[in-house]
Amino acid sequence: MPLTFSLAYSAPAAIDTPLLAVILPADPVLNEALADIDRQLGGAIARTFARRDFRGGRDETLLLVGGETGAQRVLLVGRGASPLSRTVARRAAAIAARQAGKLGVSSMHLLLADAGPEHIEGLVIGAAAGAWSYPDLQTQPPEKDRRARLEQVAVFASEGGEVRGALDAGVAIAEGQALAKRLGQMPGNYCTPETFVEVGHDIAARHGMQITVLGREDMAKLDMGSFLCVAQGTSQEPRLVALEHRGGPADQQPIVLVGKGLCFDTGGISIKPAPEMEWMKFDMSGAGGVMGAMEAIGRLKLPINVVGIIGSTTNMPSGEAVKPGDVVRASNGKTIEIINTDAEGRLVLADLLVFAKRFNPAIAIDAATLTGAIVIGLGGHAVGVFSTDQTVAHEVLAAGAAAGEPGWSMPMWDEYKEQIKSDVADIKNTGGRAAGSITAALFLQEFVDGFPFVHLDVAGTAYSQSDLGWIPKGPTGTPVGTFVEFVRARARA
Ligand code: BES
Ligand code: MN
Ligand code: ZN
Numbered sequence: 001m002p003l004t005f006s007l008a009y010s011a012p013a014a015i016d017t018p019l020l021a022v023i024l025p026a027d028p029v030l031n032e033a034l035a036d037i038d039r040q041l042g043g044a045i046a047r048t049f050a051r052r053d054f055r056g057g058r059d060e061t062l063l064l065v066g067g068e069t070g071a072q073r074v075l076l077v078g079r080g081a082s083p084l085s086r087t088v089a090r091r092a093a094a095i096a097a098r099q100a101g102k103l104g105v106s107s108m109h110l111l112l113a114d115a116g117p118e119h120i121e122g123l124v125i126g127a128a129a130g131a132w133s134y135p136d137l138q139t140q141p142p143e144k145d146r147r148a149r150l151e152q153v154a155v156f157a158s159e160g161g162e163v164r165g166a167l168d169a170g171v172a173i174a175e176g177q178a179l180a181k182r183l184g185q186m187p188g189n190y191c192t193p194e195t196f197v198e199v200g201h202d203i204a205a206r207h208g209m210q211i212t213v214l215g216r217e218d219m220a221k222l223d224m225g226s227f228l229c230v231a232q233g234t235s236q237e238p239r240l241v242a243l244e245h246r247g248g249p250a251d252q253q254p255i256v257l258v259g260k261g262l263c264f265d266t267g268g269i270s271i272k273p274a275p276e277m278e279w280m281k282f283d284m285s286g287a288g289g290v291m292g293a294m295e296a297i298g299r300l301k302l303p304i305n306v307v308g309i310i311g312s313t314t315n316m317p318s319g320e321a322v323k324p325g326d327v328v329r330a331s332n333g334k335t336i337e338i339i340n341t342d343a344e345g346r347l348v349l350a351d352l353l354v355f356a357k358r359f360n361p362a363i364a365i366d367a368a369t370l371t372g373a374i375v376i377g378l379g380g381h382a383v384g385v386f387s388t389d390q391t392v393a394h395e396v397l398a399a400g401a402a403a404g405e406p407g408w409s410m411p412m413w414d415e416y417k418e419q420i421k422s423d424v425a426d427i428k429n430t431g432g433r434a435a436g437s438i439t440a441a442l443f444l445q446e447f448v449d450g451f452p453f454v455h456l457d458v459a460g461t462a463y464s465q466s467d468l469g470w471i472p473k474g475p476t477g478t479p480v481g482t483f484v485e486f487v488r489a490r491a492r493a
Pocket of ligand 3: 262265283342344345369370
């Protein structure tokens with residue numbers, strides 16, 4: 001991220017800045033800091049409030065022209081009527097950063113009255129999200145026509161011990177999210193299973209984590225017939241990457257994070273329809289989320305043990321590809337009848353969850369763009385949260401809420417299991433259209449042995465097909481925040 005953050009302790013009116021973004025609640029009034037800036041602008045802010053041109057509604061913005069010195073531009077950003085929180089601050093800062101990008105200013109100051117440490121963390125995460133882009137594959141206009149990119153953000157704070165730590169934590173989480181978003185936005189011919197190996201080595205080297213990388217032959221030796229049948233249709237080497245962050249005592253059972261990393265999902269022999277298939281490059285978002293979380297956890301140096309495991313391949317039709325009706329055997333010995341080759345994520349995750357057991361997990365949480373059914377059920381506003389253990393489900397729901405990645409609890413009742421009974425194998429990989437997200441979760445549960453497990457279906461939330469205002473369409477960074485907040489909360493406990 002070529003974006004750097006700093007703290008500013010001086011009076012906002014005393015600062016020379018190309019852009020001062022002032023985050024304001026609904027029905028704003030001139031407070032003390034604002035009154036000084038208002039004087040510099042010849043009373044423009046007071047008049048704006050009096051005319052009700054700016055009312056402080058959520059995502060509302062108004063740009064005022066400043067002078068030669070002081071604030072050269074003042075952007076009023078509404079945060080709405082809800083009480084100030086980390087996620088409210090995040091959203092407003094993202095709006096400000098997106099505006100900064102449109103204006104082409106390289107530096108911005110953010111002013112949020114009464115910002116405590118958690119709000120400052122939110123401001124950093126939000127500003128980074130709003131400034132995020134993936135310009136790698138687009139030709140840039142000639143220098144003279146180019147708009148500057150936002151490079152520096154200063155956040156006004158009052159002196160205090162926790163503020164510096166909050167800024168650094170915000171940067172750590174923002175970097176993790178930026179990594180997940182970058183991997184998500186990368187086209188399928190750029191983000192391949194090998195990319196996860198490279199990213200894994202990079203994270204391991206910078207944060208002193210242990211890394212394990214498996215390929216096709218290694219997985220064959222471990223009898224991972226479920227994962228490998230998905231990779232049967234591609235000449236690309238499938239990859240399993242495990243990263244170990246050992247921040248806690250040697251004997252402490254780790255939190256294990258597991259991610260689905262389909263670099264592209266055509267559906268295989270059960271091929272998907274052509275319209276919108278290009279979005280299936282995002283089918284690696286669970287794995288991107290695990291990598292992003294490990295990056296953030298490494299930066300935060302959290303005093304707890306965490307293992308991140310991703311399984312990456314590409315689901316392709318070919319003469320060699322797995323077919324409907326085939327039966328494969330997973331590494332725990334269970335046989336699976338393939339009904340639909342497009343239900344491939346659960347096949348990859350099955351062997352990852354068996355593999356997770358060797359780390360003796362305190363808990364395993366997987367994230368996967370697993371089902372279209374969760375998009376129908378919850379749309380883009382909630383992560384589907386599945387667990388047979390309501391205590392840990394609530395823990396994950398709380399983490400998601402804190403991260404601004406809200407989840408919604410879904411049932412995993414035994415009644416639904418009937419749908420995935422097979423006539424020829426132990427289980428089948430799809431259970432029909434009804435309750436498709438639930439039968440997928442129940443399938444995963446069959447490969448979990450002796451540890452608490454939570455499944456996150458992020459098919460509707462890891463990327464957005466429309467502009468959300470505070471972030472553009474494309475990758476959202478979910479589930480990095482949920483993972484990080486969960487691990488942080490356990491590290492504090
Ligand atoms: N990657 C898809 C799920 C998906 C769909 C993610 C839409 C994001 C948006 C997954 O591999 C899949 O194809 N699932 C099938 C399962 C079905 C065949 C039982 C689905 O949801 O249609
Ligand atoms: Mn699929
Ligand atoms: Zn898929």
